[in-house]
Amino acid sequence: MSRKGQLTTPRRTIYEIVTDASDHPTASDIMDRLKHRGCHFAYATVYNSLRYLTEEKMIRELKLEGDASRYDARVEDHQHILCTSCGKVDEVMVQAPEEWLRRIAEETGYVIEEEQFLFKGVCTECRAKKTAAR
Numbered sequence: 001m002s003r004k005g006q007l008t009t010p011r012r013t014i015y016e017i018v019t020d021a022s023d024h025p026t027a028s029d030i031m032d033r034l035k036h037r038g039c040h041f042a043y044a045t046v047y048n049s050l051r052y053l054t055e056e057k058m059i060r061e062l063k064l065e066g067d068a069s070r071y072d073a074r075v076e077d078h079q080h081i082l083c084t085s086c087g088k089v090d091e092v093m094v095q096a097p098e099e100w101l102r103r104i105a106e107e108t109g110y111v112i113e114e115e116q117f118l119f120k121g122v123c124t125e126c127r128a129k130k131t132a133a134r
Helices: 009-020 027-036 043-055 098-108 124-133
Strands: 060-062 070-072 079-083 089-092 118-121
Touching: 009 027, 009 043, 027 043, 043 060, 043 070
Parallel strands: 079 118
Antiparallel strands: 060 070, 079 089
């Protein structure tokens, strides 16, 4: 097996960090967590490992808001909701309506292979803080 197809120590460690995360970490977050574990991988190793894990469909790369991609170990179809106040990202497990997808396909002529929606709002915690500040 070539090294390209191996789950090397850095890849395995980064995969574990993404799998254990509940906050959809950025590459920078992953670097911090690696350092906290006592691992010292080069930035290139982290980025190359994230690309490999994404290409192998072991994790998903999320391009939500801002410049930094986030990473998610849940690879089954689902959506995300972003708090516009604190930046927290949560899972949305509601499926897109079939009728809606059918109409989009008819209108555009595309065969829809995957959908990715980003919902935005204010999370419960931020709403509570705002209410408490009044």
